[in-house]
Amino acid sequence: MKKYATIITILTLFNFLNLQFCFSKEIKTTKTEKGLEDSKPKNIIIMIADGMGIGSITAYYYLNTNASISKFKNIALMTTHAEGALVTDSAASGTAIATGFKTKNGYISKLPDGSNLETIMEIGKKKGKATGIVVTSSITHATPAAFYSHVSSRGNENEIAYFITNQTIDVFFGGGISFLTTTYIPKTSYQEESNQITNNSVNLLEIMKYFNYKIITNYDEFYSYNPLNYEKVISVLEPVHLPSAISGNRKVSLKEMTEKALNILSKNPNGFLLMIEGSQIDWEAHGNNAKGLLAEIDDFDKAVETVLNFAQKRNDTLVIVTSDHETGGVSVIGGVIGKHSVIRFSSKDHTAIMVPVFSFGPYSEKFRGIIDNTFIGKTVIEILSQN
Ligand SMILES: [Zn+2]
Secondary structure, eight states, rough: HHHHHHHHHHHHHHHHHHHHHHHHHHHHHHHHHHHGGSSOOOOEEEEEEEEOOOOHHHHHHOOOOTTTTGSSSSEEEEEOBBBBBBSSSHHHHHHHHHHHHOOTTTTTTOOOTSSSSSOOOHHHHHHTOOEEEEEEEEESSSSHHTTTTTTOTOOOOOHHHHHHOOOOSSSSEEOOOOHSSSSSOOOOOHHHHHHOOOOOOEOOOHHHHHHTEEEEEEEHHHHHOOOOSSSSHHHHHHHSSOOOTTTTTOOOOOHHHHHHHHHHHTSSTTTTEEEETTHHHHHHHHTTTTHHHHHHHHHHHHHHHHHHHHHHHHEEEEEEOOOOOOSSSEOOOOOOOTTTTTTTOSSSEEEEEEEEEEETTGGGGSSOOOEEEHHHHHHHHHHHHHH
């Protein structure tokens, strides 16, 4: 009996090893066949629809069955909770996406203990990537801020603004002139003692000019802006945020800003990182305004089209389209499609409902199943560390 047992053990072990061998051989073959799928993306584009959840996507999709967000094959569901809170704000969730770490609500790329978290843009910069941010809010608002600044209160937008002088971001499109032209910096002790400088306000745009940034603060300049060579640019077109899409006063769409940003960033031979945010989807959901919500999603979806067209023509760009959290507890009930009567809101605030993640390009297959928002930051950092 003992003999048999030994033989059976040996046979089982052999079979196991043999299986292992076959399995690893199969993986290797698949890898070689896939080729491109396994190559590291040179460019990474993260699109964040602030506050857009499954409910609002459903309503938008029934109105536009040809929506760009319906073109993706890789889809995941993502949890968005913050450190110590089930319901996140844009600061904590933006931090998770930008750094791969959870933090408390209100904190921008800082841990609750106050230590700074390195952002994907800061890491990308060190790796020679060009970096860009395109938003319909002020560029100092919570989500964009998470990619280039470190503050313990998202409301401190003057402090956030000052971080642009670190030159983490090469290309900025959005609003926020007021925060950039009159930022108050704390006096240094030398200044206090010597009493040399009485006015401690500073025009950051003047400083950025000195750092060779092209500065654009009016629409005509924006429309005609079409640089032949790579350059750093800050285009801020409104004192704070761009007007809402539903108002009819938004003079540049997210798509137009995205096109210009891609045109510039793609001129960097070493690739780029770009974050694009449909910032005001969230605000319309807070206001429980169905019409406004769908108009903002439409503005966002058209920018998705531009990004997909860009990425589909090449094989080196990873596109991730997601949301930082759901807002409004949006439900789709019976009603008349097109009359904006199908949406019901169950909240005027953010919710903890999972949000979808749509992805395309090399590495996009990583974004499947149920993931956490920190997974995006962690995966982007993994890709950057391998480049
Ligand atoms: Zn919000």
